[in-house]
Amino acid sequence: MNLTIIGVGYVGLVTGTCFAEMGNKVYCVDIDEKRINNLKKGIIPIYEPHLETMVIDNQSKNNLIFTTNLKEALDDSNIIFIAIGTPESEGGGVNLDFIFTVAKQIADNITKESLIVTKSTVPVGTNFKIKEIINENSDVEIHIASNPEFLKEGAAIDDCLHPDRIIIGSEDIKSIEILKELYGPFVSNHDRFIIMDVKSAEMTKYVANAMLATKISFMNEMANICEKTGANIQNVRLGIGSDKRIGYKYIYAGCGYGGSCFPKDVKGLINTSLENGYIPSILSMVDEVNEAQKMVLIDKITNRFGHDLSNLTFGIWGLSFKPQTDDVRSAPSITIVSELIKRGARVKAYDPKAIENFKCEIKSDNITYVDSKYDVLDNADALILITEWKEFRSLDLNELSKRLNQKIIFDGRNIYPKRIEDEGFELHQIGC
Ligand code: NAD
Numbered sequence: 001m002n003l004t005i006i007g008v009g010y011v012g013l014v015t016g017t018c019f020a021e022m023g024n025k026v027y028c029v030d031i032d033e034k035r036i037n038n039l040k041k042g043i044i045p046i047y048e049p050h051l052e053t054m055v056i057d058n059q060s061k062n063n064l065i066f067t068t069n070l071k072e073a074l075d076d077s078n079i080i081f082i083a084i085g086t087p088e089s090e091g092g093g094v095n096l097d098f099i100f101t102v103a104k105q106i107a108d109n110i111t112k113e114s115l116i117v118t119k120s121t122v123p124v125g126t127n128f129k130i131k132e133i134i135n136e137n138s139d140v141e142i143h144i145a146s147n148p149e150f151l152k153e154g155a156a157i158d159d160c161l162h163p164d165r166i167i168i169g170s171e172d173i174k175s176i177e178i179l180k181e182l183y184g185p186f187v188s189n190h191d192r193f194i195i196m197d198v199k200s201a202e203m204t205k206y207v208a209n210a211m212l213a214t215k216i217s218f219m220n221e222m223a224n225i226c227e228k229t230g231a232n233i234q235n236v237r238l239g240i241g242s243d244k245r246i247g248y249k250y251i252y253a254g255c256g257y258g259g260s261c262f263p264k265d266v267k268g269l270i271n272t273s274l275e276n277g278y279i280p281s282i283l284s285m286v287d288e289v290n291e292a293q294k295m296v297l298i299d300k301i302t303n304r305f306g307h308d309l310s311n312l313t314f315g316i317w318g319l320s321f322k323p324q325t326d327d328v329r330s331a332p333s334i335t336i337v338s339e340l341i342k343r344g345a346r347v348k349a350y351d352p353k354a355i356e357n358f359k360c361e362i363k364s365d366n367i368t369y370v371d372s373k374y375d376v377l378d379n380a381d382a383l384i385l386i387t388e389w390k391e392f393r394s395l396d397l398n399e400l401s402k403r404l405n406q407k408i409i410f411d412g413r414n415i416y417p418k419r420i421e422d423e424g425f426e427l428h429q430i431g432c
Pocket of ligand 1: 006007008009010011012029030031032035083084085086098101102105119120121122149150151152153260261
């Protein structure tokens with residue numbers, strides 16, 4: 001099949017590449033010329049395991065074509081995926097300007113009957129507005145489908161090639177059949193297709209993210225209660241996760257969730273709810289608990305060192321919002337590093353992939369970036385672990401002892417064993 005993917009970010013590039021991998025001809029269209037020119041040269045704009053080789057391979061087979069020319073792409077394809085960003089708007093809602101701009105651009109360039117599939121996370125009703133805009137500006141017959149994306153950054157290729165489910169929201173049997181055929185090679189079991197109406201498909205994506213965010217905020221709240229009472233959230237997690245109704249996933253306490261999806265999608269759903277006259281009490285608290293949780297490490301640091309942190313240096317391990325990605329959007333590291341600097345501290349930071357993106361978030365002479373995890377610790381007064389990349393999991397305690405001014409660790413993801421306290425380290429964790 002010949003497809004166009006509009007928006008070549010985390011979702012568009014990964015899904016476009018996976019469709020190409022299955023032998024489809026995929027045009028990847030973006031307005032960012034630098035991004036497209038780099039991709040043509042095999043330079044990948046994001047870090048995602050296994051992506052680079054697949055992009056280069058499929059480009060060389062001419063299955064994957066990068067372009068800024070939407071018309072060229074639409075002339076040679078009749079399935080059009082929208083995978084552009086839907087960031088938070090100033091009022092906490094969803095900024096759909098990019099989506100509606102793309103709808104108008106499709107209308108201006110489309111020449112033959114096509115299926116328009118929205119992969120971007122959009123509020124209930126948006127697909128119908130996209131259809132309306134295209135119909136108002138073009139006579140070409142179009143069909144629409146909502147096909148929200150569930151990939152996880154850091155495991156995106158695997159998620160895309162082996163999806164848990166493929167949601168297709170459409171009222172049109174032909175569109176459903178086309179999408180089932182396109183996704184056929186990704187599923188050995190056709191039970192993976194879940195077909196529903198457009199609005200429910202749009203809502204499913206928000207509810208999935210809201211549920212996962214709720215689990216995290218709930219556990220963070222439980223961790224805070226554990227800490228007050230002397231219980232240990234790690235033991236509690238093992239105790240409750242063993243109940244199959246609860247399970248072990250997404251019940252880790254930590255220093256808050258981040259990323260380009262959970263924070264904005266929880267806020268987006270709150271906004272949709274309020275716009276429709278319903279006050280979403282649980283969702284509002286999920287967001288509020290998360291914002292407070294991003295400050296938990298700062299509270300622990302100021303309890304230990306006082307509110308004035310000038311003359312102190314902190315070594316940071318991990319800046320991305322989670323391991324295996326370079327994405328720092330809404331990452332807890334942004335709050336934590338800003339708050340340290342605000343209190344006069346100097347920060348030395350290391351992350352395996354996210355340093356360049358982080359540099360765009362905070363500009364300060366008080367931050368230095370180093371390219372080795374142990375160099376971060378030279379003359380630092382404490383180590384702060386924010387993102388649990390695998391390379392941070394095992395500690396060389398001799399190296400830490402040699403380099404740190406004080407043997408103090410703030411472990412924002414509860415990855416270190418309590419026994420390191422026996423080696424003279426002071427270990428501060430979340431909820432234990
Ligand atoms: P992104 O910011 O990484 O990429 C968006 C791309 O769209 C950018 O390259 C931008 O230049 C391009 N773009 C903007 N306007 C355009 C236009 N008019 N024409 C062509 N290209 C244009 O975004 P993302 O993280 O891939 O997210 C895309 C959507 O998918 C969002 O709605 C997001 O909520 C959703 N989503 C994201 C993830 C994730 O893990 N990142 C997972 C599931 C769903």
